[in-house]
Amino acid sequence: MNTFFRLLSACLALTLLCGAPAGATPINLRITWSGEAFQNSATGIGLLRLDDSLLAEDGVITGDNPLFGSLVVKIAGAGVGDGTFTMRDFFYIDFLEAQNLDLSRELIGQPLGNGCLYGTSRGACGDGNGGDFNVFSNIPVPFGTWYFEIMVANGDRLLVTSILPVASVPEPGTLALLALAALGLTAVFLLSKASSGTVSAVPSR
Helix, strand or coil: CCCHHHHHHHHHHHHHHHHHCCCCCCCEEEEEEEEEEECCCEEEEEEEEEHHHHHHHCEEEEHHCCCCEEEEEEEEECCCEEEEEHHHHHHEEEEECHHHHHCCCCCCCEECCCCEECCCCCHHCCCCCCCCEEECCCCCCEEEEECCEEEEECCCCEEEEEEEEECCCCCCCHHHHHHHHHHHHHHHHHHHHHHCCCCCCCCCC
């Protein structure tokens, strides 16, 4: 039995190592957009997965940088322009001042050390001094129009209201590896029991 658990631990560790890119520390962010500031009912939810080494950069072209893991943006309430959009729909992401943020808590509202709060899109800090998070694309995909603002196909504008770090979810490939590892270990365990004569046969009737 001890041998079985040692094999299980080793196999799970190997599976997790194989499922994670070497040197990569994934960051998972949940982005919320709202049209309330612009008197419309459109909303947006985005899930962005990226590598922490990108946080030192002001802007990254998603198509050319493989360290962006994934991006999904879902727009609702706009009518025209509603839908779910993925990484291939966007060609650029702005993440200004990202290197100065504490990624263990809500990003919007954090002080940047220049008298401005991250997430400011209007006033003296609204010209980029308050940072930026934005996605760029071509119509009809949501596209950036100003700092922390996007517009959808019907003309509704939405403002980023929250960027919150969230726990990572195992990717399908990693889950599949874990399942295969569990099946393989079960087979090894049953075979070892059968060869040692500890698995009894089902009595015939």
